[in-house]
Amino acid sequence: MSSFDTLHILNKSPEHPRAAQCLALLSKGDALLLTENGVLLLSAGRLPAVGKVFALSPDVSARGLGNPVGDVTVVEFGDMVSLSLQAQRVISW
Amino acid sequence: MSTLIMIDQPPYGSWSGREALDMAFSLAAFDQPASLLFTGAGVTWLKRAQDTAGIAQKSVERNLSAAPIFGIEAILADRSACQKYGLDESSLITGVTLVDANGALLEQYDHTAFAG
Amino acid sequence: MPERNSEGFLEDAQAWTENVATTIAAEDNIQLSENHWEIIMFLRSFYKEHEMSPPSNRLFVKAVKETLGEDKGNSIYLMQLFPGTPAKTACRIAGLPRPTNCL
Numbered sequence: 001m002s003s004f005d006t007l008h009i010l011n012k013s014p015e016h017p018r019a020a021q022c023l024a025l026l027s028k029g030d031a032l033l034l035t036e037n038g039v040l041l042l043s044a045g046r047l048p049a050v051g052k053v054f055a056l057s058p059d060v061s062a063r064g065l066g067n068p069v070g071d072v073t074v075v076e077f078g079d080m081v082s083l084s085l086q087a088q089r090v091i092s093w
Numbered sequence: 094m095s096t097l098i099m100i101d102q103p104p105y106g107s108w109s110g111r112e113a114l115d116m117a118f119s120l121a122a123f124d125q126p127a128s129l130l131f132t133g134a135g136v137t138w139l140k141r142a143q144d145t146a147g148i149a150q151k152s153v154e155r156n157l158s159a160a161p162i163f164g165i166e167a168i169l170a171d172r173s174a175c176q177k178y179g180l181d182e183s184s185l186i187t188g189v190t191l192v193d194a195n196g197a198l199l200e201q202y203d204h205t206a207f208a209g
Numbered sequence: 210m211p212e213r214n215s216e217g218f219l220e221d222a223q224a225w226t227e228n229v230a231t232t233i234a235a236e237d238n239i240q241l242s243e244n245h246w247e248i249i250m251f252l253r254s255f256y257k258e259h260e261m262s263p264p265s266n267r268l269f270v271k272a273v274k275e276t277l278g279e280d281k282g283n284s285i286y287l288m289q290l291f292p293g294t295p296a297k298t299a300c301r302i303a304g305l306p307r308p309t310n311c312l
Binding site: 115118119121122123151152155156158159162163164 | 255258259260261265267275309
């Protein structure tokens, strides 16, 4: 049983063309995990309307984005593994 | 477990695409099914008759021609990106399959990864 | 002997001759037979065609198998001809760059 259809791992800043592609493909039933500069999406205030959003804690903290607003779950490195195991497919953007 | 390696960067000017190629070859070395998908400016990897003598780099066209020998399953190129860069069947290297790079295509692979 | 790097690989693949191959092989206590030359010539044409050495030992075996068949494209056969890491030993003798993913 998979909890998510596709886990999208996005490590690109919101200005990177791949970020737009990723968000366009994100569907209901998917999960979005923001890492590295991908977490800047949280400050750009552009959280997607569909899918469940996660953000990697050390990257969030490093950029001073602690306690982000909106429907986002902050996770640790170890959670990345279980997230990928919960997904049917993984796309690393 | 099938893997799709995506290349969306042009061939010369950064190493990210070569890393992608390396990734694909390494998967093939361990008999893991792997395919390459070229999108965006990445489709320019697939242009016939690249002459890299002047920039002192190895030709990705020639490197890529080793892919079938190493067991890479398919070399795919996004149709609309090819159109945008003026590439048709006569200007593409042999062995390329034109596809529409959309969600339905990515759903066929367990793992999709970009390099760089 | 043309210029070589610290691991004994030629700096310039163009500088290779059959005599160079014989000399490098002798350093590894290998006396080149017809079977050796077949693989060396295969590697040189592979490099000319693809501008790369097979990047790893496994891919070297695969490439030989693809071209010369299973009798020769297997690791035992290649290991007997080119002891150590066959891809590395064979590329060194063939005057080609070191396979990128061989330690």
